[in-house]
Amino acid sequence: AQSVTQPDIHITVSEGASLELRCNYSYGATPYLFWYVQSPGQGLQLLLKYFSGDTLVQGIKGFEAEFKRSQSSFNLRKPSVHWSDAAEYFCAVGGNAGGTSYGKLTFGQGTILTVHP
Amino acid sequence: ETGVTQTPRHLVMGMTNKKSLKCEQHLGHNAMYWYKQSAKKPLELMFVYNFKEQTENNSVPSRFSPECPNSSHLFLHLHTLQPEDSALYLCASSPGLSNQPQHFGDGTRLSIL
Secondary structure, three states, X not given: OOEEEOOOOEXXXXXXOOEXXXXXXXXXXXXXXXXEEEOOOOOEEXXXXXXXXXXXXXXXXXXXXXXXXXXXXXXXXXXXXXHHHOEEEEEEEEEOXXXXXXXXXXXXXXXXXXXXX | OOOEEEEOOEEEEOOOXXXXXXXXXXXXXXXXXXXXXXXXXXXXXXXXXXXXXXXXXXXXXXXXXXXXEEOOEEEEEEEOOOHHHOEEEEEEEEOOOOOOOOEEXXXXXXXXX
């Protein structure tokens, strides 16, 4: 079964500082990977996705993520955080076609980001 | 106009009440999902529908009854709920039952008295 671990429950950074949110996954084949963001009182918004190809993917709002197969990781990064980035971030994995988990996302527990002025 | 609209946004109900949550998507998608989001727990997939047919029931108690009359609408009928059912219920849709990204609504915050 696929699984996702986000080791950091809560991260605090200063505005303008760089950010890296960690995500580790467990899946037998090449996974489909996603990062979503959730602001208070709202649903989840897709930041970026990885299906195949270039392991460094660019997303919206200046975010990027790097797929590292050897480390089973898909960490989210941003070079300079803005106060509006304060939210909860979720990593998710989807299974390959033909598998029982195809079309179903498994989410991590989420990382809450606080941004100090 | 948001792609996925959920109503109501907030719902307070007693354990003996019957209520329904509604989800509507304007994206032309064919797959729709219900998730439960509880505090300090990962999102839990509850139900999946593809072209109006249920393809997944993730061992959800029968007090939750989904309905999908067409590819644009999804309901979650609630009856005899328990306090532990208090949570944010999120609806999502995707083009099909694939790994294309899912689009989420803003959720219904449900509180059981």
